[in-house]
Amino acid sequence: MKKLYLFVxxxxxxxxxxxxxxxxxxxxxxxxxxxxxxxxxIVSSDPAYPPQSELVPNAVRPADTKCAxxxxxxxxxxxxxxxVSVEIAKRMGLEAxxxxxxxxxxxxxxxxxxxxxxxxxxxxxxxxxxxxxxxxPYYTTPAxxxxxxxxxxxxxxxxxxxxxxxxCTGCTYDSYLSQTLTIPxxxxxxxxxxxxxxGYDTDSFALDDLSLGDGVRLDAVxxxxxxxVQAIQSGKPLIQLGEPxxxxxxxxxxxxxxxxxxxxxxxxxxxxxxxxxxxxxxLRLSQQYYGLDLTSAAGEFDTDLLxxxx
Amino acid sequence: MSVEAISPPTGPPSDLDFQMGLDxxxxxxxxxxxxxxxxxxxxxxxxxxxxxxxxxxxxxxDYVIENAWYxxxxxxxxxxxxxxxxxxxxxxxxxxxxxGRLSKNAIALGLSGFYISLFRGTPLLIQIFVIYLGLPQVxxxxxxxxxxxxxxxxxxxxxxxxxxxxxSGVLALSLNYGAxxxxxxxxxxxxxxxxxxxxxxxxxxxRSQTIRRVILxxxxxxxxxxxxxxxxxxxxxxxxxxxxxxWEITYMASRLARKEIKFMEMFLLAAALYWLLxxxxxxxxxxxxxxxxxxxxx
Numbered sequence: 001m002k003k004l005y006l007f008v009x010x011x012x013x014x015x016x017x018x019x020x021x022x023x024x025x026x027x028x029x030x031x032x033x034x035x036x037x038x039x040x041x042i043v044s045s046d047p048a049y050p051p052q053s054e055l056v057p058n059a060v061r062p063a064d065t066k067c068a069x070x071x072x073x074x075x076x077x078x079x080x081x082x083x084v085s086v087e088i089a090k091r092m093g094l095e096a097x098x099x100x101x102x103x104x105x106x107x108x109x110x111x112x113x114x115x116x117x118x119x120x121x122x123x124x125x126x127x128x129x130x131x132x133x134x135x136x137p138y139y140t141t142p143a144x145x146x147x148x149x150x151x152x153x154x155x156x157x158x159x160x161x162x163x164x165x166x167x168c169t170g171c172t173y174d175s176y177l178s179q180t181l182t183i184p185x186x187x188x189x190x191x192x193x194x195x196x197x198x199g200y201d202t203d204s205f206a207l208d209d210l211s212l213g214d215g216v217r218l219d220a221v222x223x224x225x226x227x228x229v230q231a232i233q234s235g236k237p238l239i240q241l242g243e244p245x246x247x248x249x250x251x252x253x254x255x256x257x258x259x260x261x262x263x264x265x266x267x268x269x270x271x272x273x274x275x276x277x278x279x280x281x282x283l284r285l286s287q288q289y290y291g292l293d294l295t296s297a298a299g300e301f302d303t304d305l306l307x308x309x310x
Numbered sequence: 311m312s313v314e315a316i317s318p319p320t321g322p323p324s325d326l327d328f329q330m331g332l333d334x335x336x337x338x339x340x341x342x343x344x345x346x347x348x349x350x351x352x353x354x355x356x357x358x359x360x361x362x363x364x365x366x367x368x369x370x371x372d373y374v375i376e377n378a379w380y381x382x383x384x385x386x387x388x389x390x391x392x393x394x395x396x397x398x399x400x401x402x403x404x405x406x407x408x409x410g411r412l413s414k415n416a417i418a419l420g421l422s423g424f425y426i427s428l429f430r431g432t433p434l435l436i437q438i439f440v441i442y443l444g445l446p447q448v449x450x451x452x453x454x455x456x457x458x459x460x461x462x463x464x465x466x467x468x469x470x471x472x473x474x475x476x477x478s479g480v481l482a483l484s485l486n487y488g489a490x491x492x493x494x495x496x497x498x499x500x501x502x503x504x505x506x507x508x509x510x511x512x513x514x515x516x517r518s519q520t521i522r523r524v525i526l527x528x529x530x531x532x533x534x535x536x537x538x539x540x541x542x543x544x545x546x547x548x549x550x551x552x553x554x555x556x557w558e559i560t561y562m563a564s565r566l567a568r569k570e571i572k573f574m575e576m577f578l579l580a581a582a583l584y585w586l587l588x589x590x591x592x593x594x595x596x597x598x599x600x601x602x603x604x605x606x607x608x
Contacts, residue, residue, distance in 0.1 A: 046555070047565050054569045055562075058380045070474055072557075100555035100565075101475065105443070112446030112472045204568050234571050259453060 031258060031265035035116055040066050040097045041089040042115040044106050045081050048202055051230060051289045052121045053079040067097035074098070080289040084138055085119040087281060088252070091272045103202075104170065107131075111255040117269065123172045123248040124306065126182055133262060133308050134251040135269040137298035138282055142244030143173060144225040145192075146207070148214035149237040156242045161193040163219035166206035169199035172248055173222040181246075185305045188246050203227050211236040224248075226290050249301055263309055270303060364578070373575045377566050381576075385562035386583055392476065392558065393545045396483035400544075401537065403488030408495030409521070422492065429489035435550050437486055442478040442554055445471045479551030487544055491537065498533035499525055531602045538595030542588045549584075559583050 028034035035041055045053045059076040067073050074086050074096050082098070089096035099115045106118050109131025121141065124134045145157045145165075154160060167173035175181035177197050179190045198218060200206040207228065209217040221228070225244055232238050252269055254262050276282045277299030286294045410422030429437065449471030456464030473481065502525050510520040552561035559580050567576035 044555075048568045050569055055565050057377055057566070057569075070476060099475075100557070100561075102553040102555065105554065108443065110443060110447060112450065114446075114472070114474070202568070204571055205573075208571065208573060231571060236571065257450070259450060 028260060031116065031254075031260045031262040032268055034260055035094065035265065036092070039094060040068075040071075041085070041092060041094040041117065042071060042097050042099060043085040043089075044099050044101055044111075044115045044118045045077065045085065045120045046100055046103045046106065047077050047079070048103070048204075049079075049121065049227070051079050051226065052081045053077060065097075066095050071097040071099055080139075080285055081119050081121055083285050083289075084276075084282070087276060087285075088119065088269065088272050091275070092268065106253075107170075109255050110257050113255075113258055113260075116254070116265070118253040120253075121250045122253050124184060124251050125172060125175070126184065128253070129184075129306065129308065131256055132253040133256055133266050134253055134303070134306060135266060136273040136277075136303050137249035137251045137301045138273050138276070139250055139286055139294045140247045140297045141250055141294065142225040143176065143222060143246050143248060144228060144244045145220050145222050145241040146210065146228040146231075146238045147220045147241050148210055149239050150214040151219075151239075154220070154241055156191075157245055158191045158193075160195060160220050160241075162195065164196040164198055164215075164217075165192070165220045165222055166198040166200055166209060166218040167222045168201070168203050168206065171203075173203075174199065176246065177222060183246070183248060185249070185301065186247065191245060204231070207231045207236060207238065211238060226292075226294075247297065249298055266308075274299070367574055369578075370572055370575050373570065373572050374579050377576070378579060381559060381562045381566065381579060381583065384557050385559035385580075386587070388476075388556055388558035389545060389548050389584075389587065392479055392483065392551060392556070393541065393548045396480050396487065396548070397537070397541045397544055399480065399484035400487035400491055400540070403484060404491030404495045407488060407492030408499055411492060411496045412499060426489045426492050429485050434482060434486045434547055435553075438478060438482040438550055438554070441473065441482050442475065445473060445478075475551065475554035475556045478554060479548070479556060483544060483548060483551075486547075487540055491540055494533050494536045494540070495529070498529040498536075501532055502528050531599075531606075534599050534602060535595065538592065538599075541591055541595070545587050545591065546584055549580075 028037055047053045047055050054077070056076055056078050061073055062075050065073045074082060077098055077100075082096075085098070086096045101114075103120070106120060107122065107128055118132075119138075121139075122128070122132075122134075123141070124137065128134075145160060147154050165177055167177060172181055172183075174197065176188070176190065177192065177195050181188055181190075198206070198209075200209075203221070203223040204227070206218065206221045207223065210221045211231075220241065221238075222245075225240070228238065228240060232240075252273070254266055254269070256262075273282075277295060282295040282299070283293060286292065407422045407425060410418040411426075413419060449468040451468070452471065453465050453468030456462065456466075456468060499521075506524055506528065507520060510524040515523065548558060549560035552558055552564070555561070563576040563580035564573075567573045
């Protein structure tokens with residue numbers, strides 16, 4: 001019986017240890033002040049989307065990091081989004097720390113102050129604007145159709161009418177195929193009529209299924225052009241079909257339901273991202289990761305169009 | 311049951327019946343040995359099928375070897391921590407739940423019955439979502455109330471509801487498995503002959519002494535295999551916490567897979583690691599079971 005008591009008290013001790021990771025905060029008057037007091041910028045990024053965000057193989061966590069135990073350091077992740085986050089944090093005089101929740105948990109809002117900002121190539125959409133504030137876009141992503149390399153019948157996206165097209169569920173490609181997509185500040189034409197939509201957890205599963213053969217499971221996949229190009233580079237037998245069908249503006253996102261007022265924090269992010277456009281930092285990163293200029297259009301985007309702080 | 315210990319009687323004529331007994335024992339041993347060899351062959355054939363499968367799908371062994379240590383170092387660590395902590399909490403919950411189920415108190419009966427019904431009747435994944443996403447909203451409301459009414463203890467209480475991914479995962483796994491294990495504990499306790507109860511009472515023990523000193527020690531021996539079973543299931547279900555971004559085996563495997571689109575490689579590595587973990591825990595459970603049943607060996 002004594003052993004049992006020892007065991008129970010050990011368990012209680014462990015649970016205290018586990019809770020100790022969470023709490024401990026001083027009341028700041030707004031989000032920006034809180035982040036500056038803490039000295040770290042907590043960024044969410046799901047490392048499932050190379051080359052935006054991916055794991056560093058066999059990474060070693062630096063010993064002198066200010067990041068909490070359940071957060072990751074910039075040494076453990078890599079990619080375009082990660083470099084942008086580190087640069088944003090640097091310009092605020094902070095260290096970037098990362099948390100890696102699933103994409104749906106990021107887009108749903110209600111972050112409960114677990115992290116400050118998402119720098120996760122998130123497209124600005126009206127639905128997401130109900131839960132999140134968006135910063136100045138830091139780049140754009142062209143959305144393009146990909147088909148199997150063996151295919152000879154499709155020559156342009158409009159040929160895919162009525163065909164089975166895979167894309168990630170709940171993302172903008174899903175909305176595009178169901179012709180419900182609206183992007184603030186952009187006119188969209190829906191070129192594919194009545195496609196048969198096949199939903200996937202993430203784009204790379206769809207690309208995997210498409211590469212099984214022409215029409216085996218899918219006839220085409222609608223995804224970000226860089227994602228498709230990377231799949232081709234890693235040896236998938238795919239080709240891009242025609243020109244990109246629309247462009248998405250990708251921004252940093254901030255929770256609307258956080259406990260502290262985020263307005264000055266969003267303004268600070270706008271200012272930093274605009275400065276990174278102006279001095280060519282983002283263009284350089286875009287060239288490094290994509291070999292393309294994906295940033296110029298984003299630098300000219302007018303955030304007043306979003307009309308976020310009414 | 312060693313045969314060598316019984317030496318045949320010396321000198322002629324040898325006892326025919328005794329010789330026959332020896333032959334029978336030797337024959338049975340040979341049969342048993344043959345059976346284990348046959349079983350080993352079946353395992354080898356099945357493993358070679360898996361190997362052929364791997365060769366046919368152009369399996370990239372180098373990618374697995376490159377990343378295996380990182381998945382073990384980071385991923386297996388969290389899988390083990392989460393499942394060990396969760397099974398411990400679940401065991402406590404199950405014990406309390408079972409005592410509630412067996413009591414005659416309406417509140418205890420109602421609480422334990424509701425708990426089992428709710429947590430056994432809803433999917434673990436949904437429970438994780440509700441705990442991770444839903445509880446913080448309660449916490450935020452409490453915090454707001456605390457700030458507006460100037461009640462600092464409400465603010466502190468609100469903070470308790472905002473759990474980290476690991477805490478949410480442990481809580482969900484403990485509650486879910488605790489509900490299943492409640493029934494295991496109840497069955498174990500009920501399987502002890504009521505004579506034991508009566509004997510304990512006649513020795514002057516009260517209810518809690520009877521449970522602690524007489525019933526539980528005997529019941530634990532019976533339910534250990536089932537707890538081991540639940541622990542094995544939990545190690546695999548702990549993969550669900552990956553959706554909150556805990557870097558356990560499944561998370562590491564899926565994210566490393568997406569790096570170079572090597573899903574088969576990384577998922578099979580994850581499968582192998584889970585398999586290894588469950589083999590180890592089955593073996594440990596066997597040792598524990600043997601240790602607890604020493605008093606019953608004949």
